[in-house]
Amino acid sequence: MLKKLAKKLFGEGPSESREGFFLHVRCSNCGEVFNLFINKSTDLAQNFVEGGGVTYFLNKEIIGGRCKNLIQVRMKFDGARNVMSREIENGEFIDEKEPGREG
């Protein structure tokens, strides 16, 4: 269902996707995979730094359909909205670039 939706939203015109990225996350409890589109313009929160300047952060909570495991994603971005760090609880990030290595 998510794939269909993503294709519908971003398949034809890439204009929507240039301002964001997909976050691929796997539930550590049941293995359910989530593909979330993060809009850098609307999903990131501003964090004003002492002495001027601004960084961004994202706090995302994901609850799957298979289990009640609450996955918490926290990401930090610099002033240009580039990812500086990320951490996750109760789940794991899936990086598409990594070769698939199963068990």
Ligand SMILES: [Zn+2]
């Ligand atoms: Zn789960």
